[in-house]
Amino acid sequence: MPALRLYDLAGADPDRRFSPFCWRTKLALAHKELAVETLPWRFTDKDEIAFSGQGRVPVLVDGDTTVIDSWAIAVHLETHYPDRPSLFGGDVGMSVTRFLNAWTDKVLHPALAPLVISDIHAHVAPQDREYFRTTREKVFGKPLEEVSAGRDEAVLSFRQTLEPLRAVLQLQPYLAGTHPAYADYIVFGAFQWARCISPFKLLADDDAVAAWRLRLLNSFDGLAASTPGYPV
Amino acid sequence: MPALRLYDLAGADPDRRFSPFCWRTKLALAHKELAVETLPWRFTDKDEIAFSGQGRVPVLVDGDTTVIDSWAIAVHLETHYPDRPSLFGGDVGMSVTRFLNAWTDKVLHPALAPLVISDIHAHVAPQDREYFRTTREKVFGKPLEEVSAGRDEAVLSFRQTLEPLRAVLQLQPYLAGTHPAYADYIVFGAFQWARCISPFKLLADDDAVAAWRLRLLNSFDGLAASTPGYPV
Numbered sequence: 001m002p003a004l005r006l007y008d009l010a011g012a013d014p015d016r017r018f019s020p021f022c023w024r025t026k027l028a029l030a031h032k033e034l035a036v037e038t039l040p041w042r043f044t045d046k047d048e049i050a051f052s053g054q055g056r057v058p059v060l061v062d063g064d065t066t067v068i069d070s071w072a073i074a075v076h077l078e079t080h081y082p083d084r085p086s087l088f089g090g091d092v093g094m095s096v097t098r099f100l101n102a103w104t105d106k107v108l109h110p111a112l113a114p115l116v117i118s119d120i121h122a123h124v125a126p127q128d129r130e131y132f133r134t135t136r137e138k139v140f141g142k143p144l145e146e147v148s149a150g151r152d153e154a155v156l157s158f159r160q161t162l163e164p165l166r167a168v169l170q171l172q173p174y175l176a177g178t179h180p181a182y183a184d185y186i187v188f189g190a191f192q193w194a195r196c197i198s199p200f201k202l203l204a205d206d207d208a209v210a211a212w213r214l215r216l217l218n219s220f221d222g223l224a225a226s227t228p229g230y231p232v
Numbered sequence: 233m234p235a236l237r238l239y240d241l242a243g244a245d246p247d248r249r250f251s252p253f254c255w256r257t258k259l260a261l262a263h264k265e266l267a268v269e270t271l272p273w274r275f276t277d278k279d280e281i282a283f284s285g286q287g288r289v290p291v292l293v294d295g296d297t298t299v300i301d302s303w304a305i306a307v308h309l310e311t312h313y314p315d316r317p318s319l320f321g322g323d324v325g326m327s328v329t330r331f332l333n334a335w336t337d338k339v340l341h342p343a344l345a346p347l348v349i350s351d352i353h354a355h356v357a358p359q360d361r362e363y364f365r366t367t368r369e370k371v372f373g374k375p376l377e378e379v380s381a382g383r384d385e386a387v388l389s390f391r392q393t394l395e396p397l398r399a400v401l402q403l404q405p406y407l408a409g410t411h412p413a414y415a416d417y418i419v420f421g422a423f424q425w426a427r428c429i430s431p432f433k434l435l436a437d438d439d440a441v442a443a444w445r446l447r448l449l450n451s452f453d454g455l456a457a458s459t460p461g462y463p464v
Binding site: 086088089090091092093094095096097098099100102103105106107163164165167168171172174175176177178181183 | 318320321322323324325326327328329330331332334335337338339395396397399400403404406407408409410413415
């Protein structure tokens with residue numbers, strides 16, 4: 001089997017790996033029981049991944065094949081390693097999981113980002129700081145510190161956004177049922193993103209979402225829990 | 233095979249069947265290629281379904297078995313008719329579809345209901361009108377006509393709510409992939425609810441969600457399109 005290599009977003013501390021999209025991929029690789037070499041990468045290291053034809057991570061190199069975009073990587077792993085544990089449980093499972101992917105990208109991340117954006121800035125590598133601030137302040141239209149300033153109140157509406165997630169996790173231990181699968185890794189990636197760079201408390205202790213997050217932190221021998229980050 | 237009977241919410245016109253939850257069930261039955269006798273039922277016909285131990289539809293009577301709650305009915309059909317086309321595509325598919333169920337109940341319905349609530353009232357059976365108005369005005373805290381009054385503006389944020397749905401349907405024809413399954417029927421039930429009782433235009437013509445809705449209206453020989461309602 002060819003060696004797998006993953007370009008993985010890192011902070012000032014090269015072991016602080018905080019990309020939610022890279023976490024989807026790392027948990028998918030663990031689920032498939034595939035060893036991977038992760039290479040720390042910074043926002044401004046565009047040249048290092050120019051071979052992939054674009055400038056964002058995750059980038060997976062699997063032998064002679066380069067795959068970009070976390071969803072395409074998950075589909076690649078499912079297709080190329082069909083004898084390993086399934087990430088989707090079949091075609092319908094894959095298609096329906098895509099809704100979770102879209103909900104996470106279009107609802108969960110935009111609700112979460114303002115709560116932690118100034119904390120991300122504090123952890124990115126020195127050479128990335130100006131790039132990060134400039135691109136993100138353009139999106140938010142104000143200084144990052146102002147974006148996060150109202151978070152003690154904004155976290156309440158963030159928790160409201162999680163209502164469909166909570167409703168499911170009150171009925172079953174994982175989004176994929178009795179065991180986690182890619183649907184879980186997509187959503188968990190958002191919480192792991194936050195945990196890696198922010199001490200801000202996102203969830204109430206008695207939230208079913210918090211219990212699920214803890215189960216995933218401890219899965220795969222604590223793959224997510226053992227990385228540099230803050231207690232949840 | 234025992235005859236299947238479904239208690240199905242009807243309006244003043246007994247053929248106007250507008251419950252989004254009953255539509256989930258009717259499409260699931262069609263998907264399973266199961267014939268069903270639908271019995272028109274009104275909100276105030278509590279006695280008629282008292283045998284089910286509660287007062288809401290859908291109620292499915294399958295031989296000696298009574299099943300309440302649209303999700304439980306779908307699981308019952310999947311389990312008891314395993315040789316018919318699958319509603320979920322396996323255990324992971326079923327579990328992940330549950331998120332669609334929760335999103336529809338907790339996000340889509342609350343975004344849609346205010347747009348059409350006064351139109352529902354205009355179509356419920358005369359004996360249901362006071363019950364419907366009283367219970368719903370208690371929820372909204374104001375007259376139904378006031379709830380729907382701002383809908384020309386509110387529909388824009390409703391369309392924004394559909395963003396994750398739209399993102400998926402720009403990539404694949406159905407939520408379940410190349411063919412529809414229960415994930416589609418859950419979400420479609422909301423649009424069919426609206427179509428049955430309201431002329432209000434919910435979607436722009438060039439919306440991928442509108443194209444998907446049309447495909448489902450025409451599925452199963454036009455099961456949903458041929459019921460009394462308004463053009464979309």
